[in-house]
Amino acid sequence: MKHKEVNMNDGLAVTGLVANYGTTRAVSELDLSIDRSEFVTLLGPSGCGKTTTLRCVAGLHTPRSGEITLGGKPLYAPEVNIPPHKRDINMVFQSYAVWPHMTTRENVMYGLKAKKMQKAKARAKAQDMLELVGLAEFADRHATDLSGGQQQRVALARALATEPSLVLMDEPLSNLDAQLRARMRDEIRQIQRRTGITVLYVTHDQSEALSMSDRVVVMNQGRIQQIGDPWALYHRPENAFVATFVGDANLVPGVVTEVGGDSFTVRVPTLGQEAVFDIARAVAADCPAPGEAISVVFRPEWARVSREDAPAATSLARNEINARLVSSEFLGDHFERTYEAGEHRLRVLAVTGPTSRPPEMGAEQTLLITPENLTWFRREDTAPREDEMVPVASGAGQDRS
Numbered sequence: 386m387k388h389k390e391v392n393m394n395d396g397l398a399v400t401g402l403v404a405n406y407g408t409t410r411a412v413s414e415l416d417l418s419i420d421r422s423e424f425v426t427l428l429g430p431s432g433c434g435k436t437t438t439l440r441c442v443a444g445l446h447t448p449r450s451g452e453i454t455l456g457g458k459p460l461y462a463p464e465v466n467i468p469p470h471k472r473d474i475n476m477v478f479q480s481y482a483v484w485p486h487m488t489t490r491e492n493v494m495y496g497l498k499a500k501k502m503q504k505a506k507a508r509a510k511a512q513d514m515l516e517l518v519g520l521a522e523f524a525d526r527h528a529t530d531l532s533g534g535q536q537q538r539v540a541l542a543r544a545l546a547t548e549p550s551l552v553l554m555d556e557p558l559s560n561l562d563a564q565l566r567a568r569m570r571d572e573i574r575q576i577q578r579r580t581g582i583t584v585l586y587v588t589h590d591q592s593e594a595l596s597m598s599d600r601v602v603v604m605n606q607g608r609i610q611q612i613g614d615p616w617a618l619y620h621r622p623e624n625a626f627v628a629t630f631v632g633d634a635n636l637v638p639g640v641v642t643e644v645g646g647d648s649f650t651v652r653v654p655t656l657g658q659e660a661v662f663d664i665a666r667a668v669a670a671d672c673p674a675p676g677e678a679i680s681v682v683f684r685p686e687w688a689r690v691s692r693e694d695a696p697a698a699t700s701l702a703r704n705e706i707n708a709r710l711v712s713s714e715f716l717g718d719h720f721e722r723t724y725e726a727g728e729h730r731l732r733v734l735a736v737t738g739p740t741s742r743p744p745e746m747g748a749e750q751t752l753l754i755t756p757e758n759l760t761w762f763r764r765e766d767t768a769p770r771e772d773e774m775v776p777v778a779s780g781a782g783q784d785r786s
Contacts (some may be wrong), residue, residue: 395456396420396583397442397551402451404437411437413607415451419551422581424574428594429604430630435587438604439553442585443476444469456550475544479556481536483528483543489515490524492539496547514542517576534565541573545580554586558593566590570597591631595619603627619684621667623762628682635688635731638764639681641673648756649673650703651681656727659701665756678764685721685734687758690744691751704755710748724752 397419404412412434419425427435440446442453444460444467453461455474460467475496483492490511497507515521518538523531528539537557544552557573558566574597577584588594594601595615603610603618603626611623622628625636639651639662649672653660662681666672673679691705701707708724708731720735720743733752737743744750 396423397585398452398454399438399442400452402438402441402453403449404434404441404446404451405449406437411607412441412448415607415609417602417609417612419583419585421550421583424577424584424586424597424599426586426588426594426598426601427604428588428591428601428631429610430589432606433604434607435589435604436555439555439585439587442551443474443553444472473550474553475547475549475551476553476555477537477540477544477557479559481533481540481560483536483539485527485529487528488525489520489528489531489539492528493542493546496543500547510546511542514546517545517579518542518572533561534569537561537569538572541576545576545582549582551583551585554584556588557586559588559590566593573597595631601631603631605630621760621762622682625680625762628680628762633685633732635683635685635729637681637729639679639761641675641677641679644672644675651679651761653681654727656706656729657701660706660727661703662754662759663703663756664759664761667760673761673763679761680764682760682762683754683758685732688731688733688752688754690733690735691753701751704753704759706752706754708750708752710744710746710750713743713746715743724750726752 397417399415399417402412402415403410415434415438417425417438427438429435437446441448441461447466448461451461452459452463455472459465460472484495487495490508493511493514494507497510498504502510512521512524515524518541520531520535520538520542523535528536531539540557554573558569561569570593586593586597595618598615600612600614601618602612605626611618611627613621618627618631622631622634628634628636637653637656639653641649642652642661643650646666648663648665651662651664653662664681706726708726710722711725711730712723714721718736720737722733722735724731724733731752
């Protein structure tokens, strides 16, 4: 799938990027543009090409072909290859990369001194950057005496100090514990909004991508699968990979039988002979035609047990299916349950109160997925694909390599 998304602006534009590692194709015909002051994330499993793309933009890896421009100026093109230190790009690495023999202030001043800024001015600018990231009181402390989260903020302050046209971030939070990671992603986003810097961010963590980004670029096997804002990616995935990588998802094959003004009807026989779903039509969204084969998508939190303390219904209404409970994990605020329905295993998130009694394993229950809680994408073939017959759900933060 090729996404043509390039416009010449004062941000970053990547056109037809192809990159190899030896004989292995890492990136295939990638097109991407990023506006100035935009926060864009490359999301995908290990080996999908996201870090290679970042390194090509930085000038740390030479593409096989394509063009890269920043602010309308070519960084890489036929017969053009600007060296990294002349690209007006700074990078924040996974490993912090602070100088152990320097103080926190000296680390932030490093790039300013390389640009021949007067020492007093560089010192004042570094102090301003430390104020911005909340580390002013640690200016004279050696950077390696700080915590991991503080060191990452030093690296961020250093990247911002020279006011580059673009900041690249390669898995900058992966070495932090979960609680600190959540706090740091909010801090980075707030700093980006206050400064208006342009950021290209790389991660395999879906929570990071969804919570921080203006737009997310989902990649797999060197190609872009979908580009969109976080809400669109989660609610309107364009294929099975995006649906199952960006959060958990249940996928079932269906055939459209009727199209109305507000919804369309889909028969889903692999969930049971009586299984019929009405799917609400999204505003201004494309709609399938009668007879068209589609994949129906619903997230675990979009389904609910219609009668928690009652057995399965003997007669099903539309958007109801009978299912047998095969596993249940209690996680405090909710249960994560797995049901068998027809040929599928379905993930369901069930929120219960203190008076609710969880059903016994093997219980037959009726699940309800309302028309507003179903989405879909067109199938490329008319026969059920293996990855849709037994949906695989990926949790946030998993590396699906």
